[in-house]
Amino acid sequence: MSRIRISLAASAAVVALAASACAPQPQSDAAAPGSKASKGSDCTIDSPSLHERGRLTIATDSPAYEPWFDSNTPSNGKGFESAVAYAVAGKLGFARDQVKWVVEPFSHSYAPGAKAFDFDINQISITPQRAKAVDFSTSYYTANQAVLTLDGSKFANSTSLSALKDARIGVQVATTSYQAVLDQLKPTHKPSVFNTTKDEVTALTNGQIDAIVTDLPTVFYLAGAELDNGRIVGQFGYAGGTPEEFGLLLPKNSGYTSCVNQALSALKADGTLAALTKQWLSASANVPELKQ
Template sequence: MSRTRMTLAASAAALVALAAAGCAPQPQSTPEAAGSKDAPRCTTDHPSLHKRGQLTVATDSPAYEPWFDSNTPSNGKGFESAVAYAVAEKLGFERDQVKWVVEPFAHSYAPGPKPFDFDINQISITPQRAKAVDFSTSYYTANQAVLALDGSPFAKAGSLGALKDARIGVQVATTSYQAVLDQIKPSKQPSVFSTTKDEVTALRNGQIDAIVTDLPTVFYLAGAELENGEIVGQFGYAGGTPEKFGLLLPKNSGYTSCVDRALDALRADGTLAGLTTQWLSASANVPELKR
């Protein structure tokens, strides 16, 4: 389930100071846009919030591990749930001021109004999607990965070329489809499924030989959904650069810079790195597949 990056030119120390002044839980904070005295401040009653005094966060359902735990985003467990609450804290929200809503993945970056402040759902930052929505700075860099069944002739593929004749399944509206076409260059058109569950069913039933999706999701599927799942390997994709996930906000949201500041502060103080290690550490041990 894969998903243009904006950065602030400041030192780590300056970022931490900025976050403490602008996004920490204080009644007053720095202006949303640096140098603009009239810009709204990053407080919990910001006029761009979907509902003032509340942070409305969206994700899809079901919400899979390791991004979430027990399909319960509100429990703070799983990488994306933990990131969402860390961002909320930097923005000044108490835990009970965070409200979760369901937003199907393919709907999240469609043009139009949004019933949330940001969506966190392994959404890759792409120029095409950014025409209709805002993206925060990246909170995670993800590789694509390949999952097959133990005993399959493709389970021990040591290169992307060795997967050329595999029947590959991907989820609809994800970047995995284009990644398969550009990197694996399969002889057969990839099969597209509505959900990850549908992909798993097709793999079990022999309709496809392998699934391609983001690496942490492959870990979950291999560990929890398939008794005989085999992680073949991982590969990078996004125009030759790593694929980055961002928080998705309504187009031209006045709250985007506030969310960016919160993420920059979490990156500067080591929180993001800590959460990545806590929830996604197994990703480092998967072999890299090349042509």
């Protein structure tokens, strides 16, 4: 689903962590990145499956906001998704100067057609509909939806999804939050759709909507940095309680999909992905779960 947009300062510790993750890692598995993989995939840095041989081209939207990126500069290695992207690149054998960032609007990324990148990292939820037009990696982050309102709102102390039934909910265009609201909250009022997170915040402060629903890390940022009186009501899983999963998006039938999956598997196994998640998204932990 989701797309956050906004930026915070990053710590030097994460820069070091992201940088160290970029270094090529030795692989013991014969099918690991950097070797000839199973199913005929070439996972070398000169693979013909790459958009440009010898270079890893990574896409995201602009502006690119916190906590996913820092200062709208994906190439600085700061922010969760920037750090993950460089960690994946490192497992694939790419040095930092062999990574090229390009801009791809969120709603265009999963449209059918040729792509000018090797993978896109942009809080893109893995859905069956999108997977008809593009490839997805395995998940690199699992995110619940969350509800944000203002202190003093009659919905501020809601402890269940049913208590939000009559709320006027705002969501961002081209995210899965819209369907999540319909399926889980079953609201009386049709959700209002906004082009940007900023538009959602403006509508909330102006009283046009009662609450915003988006992914939990975005809600944390908005409550802490964009609103003086923001109140996080709680979080909920989408699709019958199953959390939403973000995946790296690749061109349909990309020969590099299995390579990226192997890199992510290695990052999970050696603890790098967990460390990056804790470093950048640790604020998401202690939010009450909203049930029916």
